[in-house]
Amino acid sequence: xxxxxxxxxxxxxxxxxxxxxxxxxxxxxxxxxxxxxxxxxxxxxxxxxxxxxxxxxxxxxxxxxxxxxxxxxxxxxxxxxxxxxxxxxxxxxxxxxxxxxxxxxxxxxxxxxxxxxxxxxxxxxxxxxxxxxxxxxxxxxxxxxxxxxxxxxxxxxxxxxxxxxxxxxxxxxxxxxxxxxxxxxxxxxxxxxxxxxxxxxxxxxxxxxxxxxxxxxxxxxxxxxxxxxxxxxxxxxxxxxxxxxxxxxxxxxxxxxxxxxxxxxxxxxxxxxxxxxxxxxxxxxxx
Numbered sequence: 001x002x003x004x005x006x007x008x009x010x011x012x013x014x015x016x017x018x019x020x021x022x023x024x025x026x027x028x029x030x031x032x033x034x035x036x037x038x039x040x041x042x043x044x045x046x047x048x049x050x051x052x053x054x055x056x057x058x059x060x061x062x063x064x065x066x067x068x069x070x071x072x073x074x075x076x077x078x079x080x081x082x083x084x085x086x087x088x089x090x091x092x093x094x095x096x097x098x099x100x101x102x103x104x105x106x107x108x109x110x111x112x113x114x115x116x117x118x119x120x121x122x123x124x125x126x127x128x129x130x131x132x133x134x135x136x137x138x139x140x141x142x143x144x145x146x147x148x149x150x151x152x153x154x155x156x157x158x159x160x161x162x163x164x165x166x167x168x169x170x171x172x173x174x175x176x177x178x179x180x181x182x183x184x185x186x187x188x189x190x191x192x193x194x195x196x197x198x199x200x201x202x203x204x205x206x207x208x209x210x211x212x213x214x215x216x217x218x219x220x221x222x223x224x225x226x227x228x229x230x231x232x233x234x235x236x237x238x239x240x241x242x243x244x245x246x247x248x249x250x251x252x253x254x255x256x257x258x259x260x261x262x263x264x265x266x267x268x269x270x271x272x273x274x275x276x277x278x279x280x281x282x283x284x285x286x287x
Contacts, residue, residue, distance in 0.1 A: 069250030077248055081236060081255045088232030089263065091150050091225070092218035095157025100211045103162045107169025113181075114173065114195055123166070130163030139225050153230030157218045168210040169203075176202045209271045216267050219260055 109115035110123040139156035146152045180198040189197065226234015233256055240248045 065246065068246035069253065072247060073251035073254060074245070074247040075251055077236075078251065078255070081233065081252055084226075084231075084233040084236050085255055085259050087150050088153075088222040088226065088234065089219060089259070091153040091230070091232055092157060092215060092222045094154040095161065095218050095222075096211065096215040098154070098158030099161035099165050099214055102158075103165035104169055104207060104211075106162070107166035108173055108195060108199070110166065111170040111173035111199075114191060114199070124170075127163040127166045130160065131167070132163075133160070135160040135221050135225060136228055139228055139230050143229065148229040148231070150231035153222055153225040153232060156225060156230065157221060160221075161214050161218065165210065165214055169207055172203045172206045172210070173199050205274050208274050212267045212271045212274075216264055219263050223256055 106123055107127075110120050110127070112120065115123070135156050138160050139152055142152045142155055146155065176199050180202060181194055184194045184198045222230075222232050223234040223237065226232040226236070227238045229235065233252060237249060237252050237256075240252065
């Protein structure tokens, strides 16, 4: 801390000079942006044509439907529900594999220092376009070609995941420290050799972790794709909800929640093992 300047007062006395009080920071910018955000929220709420008088009735209606679904679930359709859940998990897995196989090489080429500028720009634009299209829209487009089959869901999940997965890949590659890259370059390595021996070993754990996380996302999304006829547990949910068989819908929701939690737990342990490595054994205690 810099001491205050000293001034002389009278004979032989020295006292600090008065400190200048800093100006109060202006809050005009924050106020303007708050007003703009408030106006946007009000405009969005007014455009939805919400009947505000019905909002107090909403908790009672939600409670009524929850009672219809979960008070006494219908377990007669459980075997079929388990089979359809397995189809949804299969769609998610195949879609994740398709996404990873395509997005990892393309994402690495799109990273700075790997691919040429024109190719990086083209690929990043393509990834942005894919991210802008929801999985449901891709599934509806594919339905005209592949029909109402689980393959439609798997392809939709794979194509939709390329945009996000490839973005994770090239951002991970660009965050790798330059030490190993410079070492390979100093040894006379080409761009391909730098990518293989410097960038990939450093980025592989994070990229594979993201790939497993994509699988978790696909499991949740596969249920939504079933609502548009792509098969799996979502198709059962849609059919029984349309016929107002709420006790069966409740059973299906329980199966979906349990299966999703189990897959998340298993995938989370695998991701932690990839990122942290194998646990170190205490040899002193093991003896």
